[in-house]
Amino acid sequence: MSKGLVEKSDAILTLKGVGKHFGGLKAVDNIDLSIKKGELHCLIGPNGAGKSTIFKMIMGVYEPTVGEVFYNGKNITKMKNWDRANLGLSIKMQVPGVFGELSVYDNMRISAQKHMKSSERDEEIDNLLRFLDIIHLKYEIVNNLSHGQQQWLEIGMSLASKPELLLLDEPAAGMGPTETEFTAELVQKLNREGVTILFIDHDMDFVRKIAEKVTVLHLGKKFAEGTIEEIEANQDVVDIYLGNS
Amino acid sequence: MHLTKKKTKNYIGLILTMIFMLLLSACQSAETSTGSGAGGSKKDAPIKIGILEDQSGDFSLVGIQKLHAAQLAVEEINNNGGLLGRQVEIVAPDTQSDNKRFQEMARKVILEDQVDVVMGGFSSASREAIRPIMEKNKMLYFYNNQYEGGVASKYSFNTGAIPDHQIGTLMEAVIKKYGPKVYTIAADYNFGQISADWVRTETERLGGEIVGEEFIPLGVSQFASTISRIKAADPDVLVTLLVGQEQSSFYGQWAKSGNTKLPMATTVNMAQAYEHKRFDPPSLANMYVTVTFMEELGDILPSAKEFVDKFYKKFPDDKYVGMEAETQYTGVMLWAEAVEKAGTTEVEAVIDALETGISYDGPAGTAKIDPATHHAVRNVYLAYADKEHKITFPQQWEAVVPDWLSKEKGVDLTKKDEFKQYTPLD
C-alpha cells in the first residue's frame, strides 16, 4: 500500500459510557474511549483494571451492561461478533486463541479461507508463515508449539483476515528482547500500511517504543490519557501502576 | 493420574481389550457354526423349527415360557421317533423384545439356517414386523399366541385365542351377571385399540353401553388419573386390556384405591403373565378372564394337569405354565401332525395338509385348524380370581369357531390367498 499517511481525524472506534458489571463487581465502569483511524493506541493498567473486558466488549464477546460502542460511526453495541469480524475487526487474545489440536496450517487456513480466494490461499499462508518465521512448523500440531510460537501464530491468523482495526492483547507477552523487538517492528509496519491498532501491554519499553497514544485504566475506569510522555510524567499513573518510590 | 501416563500404557489397554473381544467372538462363532451349515442335503438332516421368542427384555416373562414349551414339544416328538423318521431341531435366537431384532432374526433363520417352519412372536408389533418376511420368502409361520385377530395370510397360522374366542364370551358372561355399563382401559397400540373395538362391538350387541374408554401409552406405570376417571364414570364392569410389565402395575394401584368390588374383565391377564401369583392379593380380586388354557385348569382337566406336570419336570425352575406356553406346545403338535400327513416339510404341501382341518387333542382339549381362516377352533374357559386370587372356572364354551373373518370379511384362504390383517376399525 502506498499511502504513507492515513487521515487520522475521524474515529474508527468510539466507546460511549460503556460499563460491564459482574454481580457486584464493576469490571468496567463508564468508559469513554475514542480511537482514530490509523492510530496506534495502547491500553495500560494494572491486572484486573478491565482492559481485556473492554476488548471483549469491542469484539462482542460480552455485551456491555451499559453504554454503546460505535465502529466507523455505526452503532455495533448489539451486533454479533462474527459480523464485527467481517467489518474488519480482528483480535489476538491474551490466552492464545489458537486451535490446539490442529496443525499450524489448519489454524491459518481457518482464518484465511474466510478472506481469500482458495487459489491464493495456500500461497498467502506460506508467505505469512515465512514472514512470522514459523514456516518450518507448518504441519506441527499447535499444542506442541512453545508459548511464543503460539503467539506468533495467532498474530498470523489475525493478519490473514486482513483487518482494518486490530486488537492485540499483550502481543509481546512471554517474548525475549529480540522477539519483542521484532513484534514492535511488525506492529509498526502494519500500522504504516493503514491498520489501526489498539493494544494492551505491560512491557513499558514496548509501549514506549510504539504507542502514539496511551490510555490508562484503573479499577474499571479511565484514569488518564495522553501521549506516552504525558503518561509517564503523570505522578498518579506512576502511583497506581508502577507504585510509589 | 491415568490421563498423563505414557502411550505404551494406552496400547497395552488397547491390546487387552482387543484380545478380550476376539476371545468372545471366537467362542460365539464356534457356538453358532455348529448350528448352521446343515442346510444342504435334506434327506437325513434334522427338520428345523425356527423359534423367535423374547428371551430377554420386557416380554421375556412370556417369551421364555413359550421357548420352553416348544422345547418340550420337540423333545416329545423326538422321543417318539421324530417326524418322517427325522429328528427335529430348534433354532432359537434371542429376539430381545426388539422388533428390529425380530426382522433380522426372521431373515436369519429362514435364509441362513433354512428352517422348515418359523414359530414365535409375542407382541402384535413383533408379529407384524416378521409376517411380511414370511410372505416374501413363502415360509410357513405359526403365531402361537393370543392376539387381536384379523390376520388373513396364506402362510400364517394362528393357534391361540382371538377376540372370536375371548371377547364375545367374556362380555356375555359379565354383562349378564353385573350390568350393562362398561369402561375399557387398553394399551395404546394395535392390540389394545382393536381389542377395545371388539369390546365395544360385543357390548353393544349385548345391549350394553361403553361409559368410558381410555388408551394408555406403553411404558406408563402410574395410573392415578386413570383410576379417578374410572371411578367418576361408575361402570358396572371394568375391562382391562393392558400389556407389558409397566402397565401391569395398574392392578396394585387399582386395588389400593379401595375399589375392589367393581368386577374386572380381561383377555390378557393371569393366564399369560400370572399376575395373580406375582402380585399379593387382592390386586386382581374379582377379575374375569377368558382363556384357552391356564395352569389352574389342571384342577378340573386331567390332560391339563398332565401337561403342567411334564412341563415342570423338564423345567423345574419355571414359575408358571401359562396360556401361551400351551398354545405354543399345541401349535408345534398341530404342525407335526400336518407334516406327517403331508409326508414332507415342503411348505405348500404342509399348508394343504393343515387346510384339511388338522386337529390335535391337546392339554386344554381338542384344537382344530379352521381351514378358511387359518385360526384354531378351541375350547374357551372363563376363569375367575377371588379376593385370595384363588382361581375357579365358572363357565366354559366348547369348540368356539373363529369365524369373524370368514363371515364378516368373506375370507376363505383355501380358495383365495390373502396377505393382510383385517380390523373391525376398517
Next chain:
Amino acid sequence: MIAILKVNNIVSGYGKVIVVRDFNIEIEKGEIVSIIGRNGIGKSTFVKTLVGILPNKEGSIFFKEQDITNVKAHERAWSGIGYVPQGHGVFPTLTVEENLMTGQLINKKKSNLDFNLVYDYFPRLRERKKQKAGTLSGGEQAALAISRALVGNPDLLVLDEPTEGIQPNIVHHISDIITKINQDLGLTVLFVEQHIGLIQQMSQRCYAMDKGTIVGEIQNEEVKNYEILKRYLAV
C-alpha cells in the same frame, strides 16, 4: 534457620507446553518472600504447581522437610499450605461464612475463634457474613480469600497476586494485615506480585522471575529500592 519450603529444579506447565523450568527457591520459617515478574512469565503456573493443582514434570518440592512432590493437592493443604488463588477464587454462591468454613477444614484446632480473628482484621466481612461471596466487591473478595486461607491456620501462606483489581487503600490494608499476622503468629508468607508498592511494603526478600525461571534474588535494603524492582518488572 530451617527451610520451611524448598523447591528444587521443578518443571511444569499445561499439557505439553512447559511454562516453568529449572525453578529453585528456598524459604525459611517466618519469612515474607515475594516472587516478582511481569505478566505471563509463569508466576501463577509455579504457584499452581506448588499447591498441587498442576503436576510437576521434574524436580522436587520439600515442605517442612517432607517430600511433597507426589502428594495430592488436598493433602498438601492438610500439611499446612494455605492458598489465596489468583482472582481470589472465592466460591461465588456460598456465603462469606460458608467460604470461611471451607477454609477451616484443615484447621486441626477447629475453633470458630479464628472467624472472629479474621472478622476483626476485615470488619466488612463480619457485616456481610450471610451474603453470597459472588456479590462482594473485588476488595472484599480479596479479603475473604485471604481470611479463608488464614482460618485454616496454615504454616505457609501462598498468595497469587492478592491485589489484582483492587483499590490502593485496600491494598495497603491487606499488606498491613499480612505483615501483622506474620509478626503476631510467625506465619511464613510467599506471594507472587507485580505491584511494586506491595512488594516494597511487605517483602523481606524477593525473587525475580522471568521466562519461567528465577533470574535473580533481591535481599535486604534492595527490596525497598524502586529502581531495582522496576528493572525486574519491566525487562
Next chain:
Amino acid sequence: MAIFELIYQFMNNFSFLILSAVGLAIIFGMMGIINLAHGEFIMLGAYITTLATASGVPLPLAILLAAAGVGVFGLIVDRLIINRLYGRTLDSVVVTWGISMILSQGILIIFGPSLEGSSTPLGSISIAGATYSTYRILLFFIAIVMLGIIYWLFMHTKFGLYSRATMQKHDIANTMGINTNKMYSLTFMLGAALAGLTGGLYAPTMAVSPTFGSAFLMPSFVTVIVGGANPLIGTSLSGGVLGVVNSILDILWGTFYGRLGLLVVAIIVIRLLPLGFSGLVEKKLMRGRGI
C-alpha cells in the same frame, strides 16, 4: 371432588417425578455425569426391597436396605469405573449405557423375568366420597421430607458445604484441603442410594422385573433437564412445575397428553433457559443481593 382429585393427582405426579429424578440430579449436577444406568439402579433397589420383604424383613427396613445396598453398589461402580471418567460427560454416557445393559440382563439371568411382588401397604382413605391410596399420599410426604433432608445435607452439613464448593471450583476446593475425588465418590454413592430408595419405595406399587427402571428413566431425565444443575432447587422446582402440567393435561386430555406434555415443556424450558430453573434462580439470587 375435582379439587381433591387434582391435588391427589399432583401429589402423585410430584412424588413420582421427584423420587425418580433426585438421584440422577445429584450425580448430574455435582459430577456432570449423565447416568444412563439410573433406571437400573432404581430397579436394583426394587429387587432388594422385594427380596428382603419376601424373606420376612419389614417393608420400611427393606426400603432402607435397598438404599444402603444400591449405595454400596454405586460406590463400587464408582471406584471401579466412574472415577476414571470425572469430567468426561460424554464418555460417561457410553459407560453407563454399558452398565445398564449388564445390570438388566444380569438380573434377568439371576432372578428370571419377574419377581413376586409384595402388595402396597397401608390401605386407603376416603375423602369426599372418593378413596385414595394412603401409601401414595405417604410417598408425597416422603418426597417432601427427602427434599428437606437433602436440603439439610447440602446446606447445613460439612459434607454439603464441601460438595457445593467442589461443584463450583473443584481446583480451589482441592487446595482448601477437600479431597475432591472422595467427594465425587460419596456423591455418586449418594445418588445411587437415592435411586435405590426410589426403587424400594415404588417396589410395592409396581410389577418388579428387570425392566422396572425403564418406567422411571424418561420422567427422571425430563425433570433433571428442566431443573438444571442444582439438584435441590432445580429438582424441586421442576418436579413442581412438571407435576402441575402433567396432572392438568392428564385430567383434561388423558395419559398420553400428560406424557407428551412433559417432553414439550422440557424442550421449551431448555430452549428458553439452557441452565434450567436452577440457572434462573441462581441468577436472580446473585442479582438481587448484588444491588
Next chain:
Amino acid sequence: MRNLKMKLNTENVIGIGLFLFLFIYPLFVTPYQILNLSYFISMVFLTLSLSLIWGYGGIFSFGQAAFFGVGGYFYAIFTMNSGISTITPIGLLLGVLVGGLVAGIIGYFMFYGGINDVFVGLITLCITVSLETFMAQTAGSQWKIGTVGLGGYNGINGIPTISLGSFALADVNFYYFILIVLLVVYIGLRLFVVSRFGYTAIAIRENRERTKLLGYNVPRFQTLIFALGGALASLSGILYATWGGYMTPSAAGLTAATLPVVLAAAGGRKNLTAAMIFTFIYYWFSQTLSASGNEYALVILGAALILVILFVPEGIIVSLFKLGDNLFFNRKKATQVKAEGEFT
C-alpha cells in the same frame, strides 16, 4: 492441489480395503449374508451422520434416531400413498431433504438460541423420545395420512423397495445400490471435511468463541451441519425402511437414540472411517450374540463397551489406526498430515 492427494496410512489402506472387500463380498456368500450386510450398511449412515456432526462439528446429539424415523416414515407415507413404484427414487431424495429440513429447523432454534454442548444432547433426547411417544400411539384408525395408517407401535409394513424405472432393487442389486450410495457418501464426507466448510466445522468444534471472532457466523454453520447430519440420518432411515419394508416407532426410542452415540464414541468419533468400521463390527457382534440365543449377550456387549472407553478412550478403531501407522508407515509423515480430514 496437493491437498487432495491420498496419503498412505492405515486408515486409508483399510478404508480402500474395506470397500474392495465389500464389492467382491457377494461372490462368496449366501444371499442371506448379502441381505444382512445391506442392513448393516443402512445403519452405517446413521453412525456417519453422528460422526459428522459430533466428531467434526462438535454437536453432541441424541436426535439422529429421530431423523432416522422422520426419513423412514416420510418415505413410507409418500411412496405408499402414490402407489407408483417409479416414484420411489423421488421419495428417497425428498425424504433426505425432509430429514435435513426438520433437522435444520430444530438446529435453527437451538443454535440461534445459544444452546450448545450437553444441552443439545438433552434437548434432542427429548425430541427423539417425543417422536417415539407420539408415533407409538397412532394405532387408532384416525391416524391416517392419505391412505396409509401410521400403525402405532406395530409400525408401517409393506413399504416398497426402491425402483429404478420398472426395475425394483432387491437382494444383490439392492446391496450394490446401497454400497455405491455408501461409497459416494463416504468419499463425499471425506472431501467435505477438508473443504472450506469442513474446516469451519472443525474450527467450531475446537473453539466456538474463537471461531466467531474470526468472522464465522457460527450458529448458521452449526445449523447447516446439523441439517446435513439430519439428512444423512434420514437417508439411513429410508434405506432401513426399504430393506425390511418396515418402519417402527422404536427406531426413535431411547435405546435407538443412544446407540449411534455409543458407536461413534467407541469407534472413534473424530474419524469417519473408524465410526464406519466399528458400526459393522458392532452390528455383526451383537447379531451373532443374539442369534446364539446366549443369555450373556447383553452382558458381554455392555462389558466390551465399558472396557473400550476405559482403556482406549479415543476409540478402539482410531487407536488401531494409530498403532498401524506406527508399525507400518513412517510415523513422522503420519503425524505431519494430522489434518483431521487426512485426505491431505
